[in-house]
Amino acid sequence: MRQLILGCLMALLLLAALPQAVPCAQPTADLPAHAALDLAVLRAAYPGAVQGLERNPAGQLELVLTTGQRLMYDDGRTESATADSRHADDPHANDAKKDLTAPDLRTMMAQAYPLGPVDEASANPKPGFDPGRARVQGLFTALYGATEAQVRKNCTPVHFDTHTLPFSTRFGAAQALERVWRRIEPLLPQHPEFLPVLRPLGETLAWRVIAGTQRLSMHSFGIALDVNPDLPYWRWEKHPETIPARCRAFPPELLAAFEAEGFIWGGKWASFDLMHFEYRPELVLKARILAGELPQP
């Protein structure tokens, strides 16, 4: 009997010690499947940053960050702009353009990044297929810093080849870049073909807009690395017809080292940028789940 009373007392004490329930965003069970998946990968990729998805008074889904900041998840424009506007003659081409300048999060995550070695399909992406290139800037300023000073404060030097480069410590980015180099370094003696890709090395952190746009480059947040800046970029490439072959010639071991650590490669975009890698763990995780390599978190 005494043990029973003691047990009850302990249970009451434990209940009293539990923290108050955090006010909850819309339960995941009520979300459309695509939204539940996007929420799950955002939470897993950016631990502690995401509270949940909630409907605003207009019925649109918004992502609520733990800071209270709200970002549009689905502004109600159709998916057309993401999935169907890969052809230049598509009537939704203007929507696709809007999606680059002011995408919602659903659009940002809609095109599945094609993980793995370059194949016929990824060497020849359809126009408008640029997975990861439409970005919700407010998410990245919230995650990594809203000013150059804030971003710099979050950066640490990372050893990469013969350089020490500033990279964000937030959400494992700097550690991921360190691991990329640890994967590449032991392969170098056997792979002289890596050198013209890696040297001279481009930049990581640079607070600047993307050429020809008002949008901040991912370099602004200390989460992107350009390898040799002489590699082709769509805006000034004079022989775009050579790009599929150059993508196929890109050392697969280098690509695999980056993708294994949560980076995406601009060489897989229709608007190609073969020097550019950026840390996008949410897109890489989503790609692995969609490929059946990982269960949904």
Ligand SMILES: [Zn+2]
């Ligand atoms: Zn770049």
